[in-house]
Amino acid sequence: MNEGRDKAWRPGIRSSIFLWVFAATVVPLTLLVLVVTAWSERQHLAQVDRQMQAGLDYLTSELERRLTFERDVIEALAVSPALQRFAAVLGEVEDGDEGRLDELRRRREALASFLEEFQAVFLDVGTIRVLDRDANTLIKVRFGSRMSERVSGIKPYEYAESEAVDDFFSGEIRDLPPGKVSYVLLPPSRNDYGFRGQAPMLDAIVPLQDGFGEVVGYLMVNSSGVQIDRILELSPRFYHARLLVAEINPDLPERDGMLLYDEGSSLNFSTAHDGGRRLADVAPTLYARVLEEGNGAMDDPADQWRYYYNEFLPYPDQLISWILVMQVPEGEISAPFRRIRLGILLFAAVALVLGLALANLGARRLGNPVVELTQNLRAFAAGRPLKPMRPVRIRELRDLQLAFEDMARTTREAERERDQAERMLLQSAKLASLGELAAGVGHELNNPLNNIKGLLSLMRRELKAHPELLKDLGAIEEETDRASRIVRGVLDFARQRPPRYQSIDLPQLIDES
Template identity: 30%
Template sequence: LVLKASAPLIDNRGKIIGVLYGAVLLNNNFEIVDRVKEIVYKGEKYQGIDIGTATIFLYDLRVSTNVLEANGRRAIGTRVSREVRQAVLIEGQSWVDRAFVVRDWYITAYDPICNIEGQIIGILYVGMLERPYIDLRNKVMMTFAGMAGLSAIILLIILFSITSSIIHPVKSLAEATKRIANGDLNHKVVIPYRDEIGELAQSFNQMTENLKKANQKLLQWGKTLEKRVEERTRELKEAQDSLIQSAKLASLGKMAAGVAHEINNPLTSILLNTHLLLESLEPDDPRRESLEMIAEETTRCASIVKGLLEFARQSPPKKRKTDINSLLLNTVKLLENQAAFQNIEIKKNLAPDLPPLELDSNKVKQVFWNMMINAAEAMPRGGTLAITTRLSTDKNDKKHVEIIFSDTGIGIPKENIPKLFDPFFTTKVSGTGLGLAVSYGIIKQHKGNIQVESQVGRGSTFIISLPVEKEDRRQGGSHE
C-alpha cells in the first residue's frame, strides 16, 4: 500500500516545466499508526497493555499496525474479521462496535480507504481497549451494592428500634379511631407515656370531646346548611364563571387593540401595493396567480384585524327603547336572501306584546347577525333555523325576554361548549374565534346572559336572555 503525491514544477514565467512525484510505502511503515496512537491515546497503558491501537489494512490484510500478538510482535499479515470485511470493504460503510482484535476485546471503528478513483483499497482502524471500562463498571457496581446492603442493614436496625417503641401506642390510637369512627365518642385513649405519643393521646381525647359537642350541633344544622350550601355554591359558580369570562375579555381586549393597531397599517400597505401590481400585469402573466393569492390572504387578515378592533373597543351601549321583535325581523330580512341561507328554512315564533327593552339596537343586531351566520355555517347542506322570543321570569321574580336560535346543524361537542365564548376559540377553518366572544361581551353590557344547549348530529340552541327594566314592563311589540 503506497501513499503518493505529486506537484507541478513552475519556472519564473509561470510555465509548468515538470512534475515532482513522491510516494511512501505504508507496508511495515509504523510511523503513521504509532503517531496516531501517541496523539490520541498519549501512550496510556492498562495492566501493561496499550489502551489505544491503530491499523492500516491493504484490503483486508494488516500492513501497518501497533496491535501486538501474544509474543509481543506486531500483528502484521493478520486479517480483519468477516463481519468488518463485509460492512467496510463490500458495502463501503463505516463499522463501529466492540470487536475481538487479535487477543483482546476493543471498542473499535473501521472506515474504508479509497484511491483517487473512489475504489475501496483498504481500511483505517482505531480501537480502545475495553477491559478498563469493564473493570471500572464492575468496581462501581460492587461498591454501590456494598453501600446499598450496608444502608439496608442500618435502616432495618433503626426501624426496628423506632417501631418497637411506638407500635403499641399507635395500635391503641388506631383502635380508638375505629371506635370513634363507629360512633363511640365516649371512648378515651389511655397511654402512660409523657413524650410526643402521650401528648398525641391527650390531643386525641380532647379532639374526641370536641367532636362529641360539635356532632350535636351539626346534626341540628346539617339539613338546613346542606340546602343553603347547594344554593350558594351554584350562585358563586355562576358569578365566578361570569367574572372569569369578563376578566379574560378585558385583558384580551387590551392586547387585541394593541396588536390590531400595530398590524393594520402594514396590511393596508401590502393590500394596496398588491392591487397596484395586479393592475400593471398582463392577464396571462404567470405572477398574477401568486399576487391574487397575496391579496386574498391579506384581505382575510384585514378582516381578522377588524374583528380584533371590534372586540377590543367594547364601547358603552347607547340604549334606547327597542322592540325586540322588530329588531329580529329586520336582521332576518337582511340575511335570508343571502347565498348561505338559500337551503335553510327560517321559522319565526315571536311572542306578541313583549315589553320594549332598553338596549343598543346596533350592538344587539350584531349579536343576532352572529347567531344566524353561525347557525347557517353549522348547516352546510341546509336545514331549519327556528327563532323564538318569549317572556320569562327567574327564581327572583325578575322578568326577562328570551331570544332563542335553534338550528338542525352538526352540533357542538360537549367538551367545546365551555370554551365557545373564549376569544380566538373556533372550530372553523376560516373563523377568527371572535364572533361569539364579541356577542357575549355585548349581552353582558346589557346585563343579560347567553346559554348553549347542543347535541352532536342533532343541532344547537343559543338562548339570549335580556332583563326587562321596571319602568319598561308594559305592553307592546310586534309579532308574526
C-alpha cells in the first residue's frame, strides 16, 4: 500500500511554487486583461460604428446639398430670360404661326450661345437639351459646345438629334409638373452613352411654359458627375475604408443594385456604366440587408468585411435610393486589440519563463534544506549517523531544523537512559539470582555450622579437664560464629531486608578482620 502511494506522482517544490505563483498571479491577471480587452473592443467597435455612421451622415448631407444646389440652378436656368423668350416663340410656332420661324432660329442661336457660356461656368453640367413638346431635341450643348447637327422632321423647324420615336418617354414627360425639376431616364437613343452603357444618374427635366401657361417644351440637364465624384473622393476614410454607392430601383430591374461608384474597381459617376456590376454580386448579404433596412452596420464573415450603409434619396420625385456603403476590413478595426492580445501572450510567455526561474530559485532555497532534512530523517530512522545541516535564513525552515535536532538529541538521550535502565535491570536480575544462590548456599552452610556449634558445646563439657583443648575449642567456636555471621549476612542480602544501623568498635572490627 505504501509502495503504491510512493510511486504515485506528486508535484515537487519547484512545480508547486510555479503552480501557486502562476495560478495566483499570471492566470487571474491574464483573464482580467482579456476580459478588459474584450470589453474595450466592444466599446471601440461601438465608437467606430458611431464614427462611421457620422461620416456617412456627413457624406449624405454633402450630396444632398450638392444635388439641391444643382436643382436650384436648373430651376433658375428654366426661368432665365433667354430660355423664356425662346419658349414664347416656340409656343407660337407650335400653335401654327410659321411666320415666327426666323425669330425662332435667332432665339435658338442666342439660347445655344447662352447655354455654352452657362456650361463654361457650371462645369458639373454634362449635357443640356431643349426639347419641344413631343420630346424632339432642338438644342443640345455638351461640354461647352453646341451640337451642330441638323435633322429635318415633320415639324417646320430642324432638330439637333434624330426625331423621337419613344412614345413611352414622350407620354411620361407630358405628365410632369410644370416649373419643377423632375427626374427621368432617357431612352438609349437619347442618352450620352447610347446602347453601350447605363447612365449613372437620371436626367433632370423642367417643363417650359409660354406666356399662357401652356407647356411648349422641356429643359433637360444631366450631371457630369465630376462634382459628385469629388465629394465622394474627398470624404473622410477611416480604417482604410472603401466607398461603394449602389442604386436601389425595384421598378427597373436592369438598374436595381447597379454599382454607381466603387473605389475598388475605379468606377465613378463621371464614366459610363455597363450595368454588369451589381451589389447583389459584390455583397449579396449586404444587398439583402439594405432591402430590409436603409441604415445600419453588419459583418459579412464570408468576405471578412464590415459594412456601414446609409440610404439616400437623390431624386425627390422618384422611389429610387442610393445606398452609400463604407466597406471596412474587419482586421483594421480589431488591429489594436490584436496587438494587445499579442502583448498579453508575450506577457504570459515572459511570466511563464520568470515563473520557472523563480520556481527554480525558490526550489533550491526551500528544497535543499528539505532534502537534507529528509535524508537525516531517513538516517535517523535507520540508526545511521546524522549529517550536519547547513543553516538557512528562512525562519520556518530554520525552526524545523532546530526542532529536528532537538528531537534527535532528546531521542538519543532517551535511548541512553533506556539502555542504562536495561543494564541496571539486568544487573538487578543477576543480583537477585545471586541472592537466591547465596540463600541456598547459606542454608546449606548454616546447618553444618549449627551442628559444629552443637558438637563444640558437647566437647567443651567433655574436655573441662583439658584446659589446653578448651582453648582450641574456643578458637574454633569463634571462627564458627564468624562463619555464621557471614552466612547470616548473605541471607539478609538475599532477603532484601531493610538495613539495620548500630554502633561498632572500629579498632576491634579491624583487629577481627
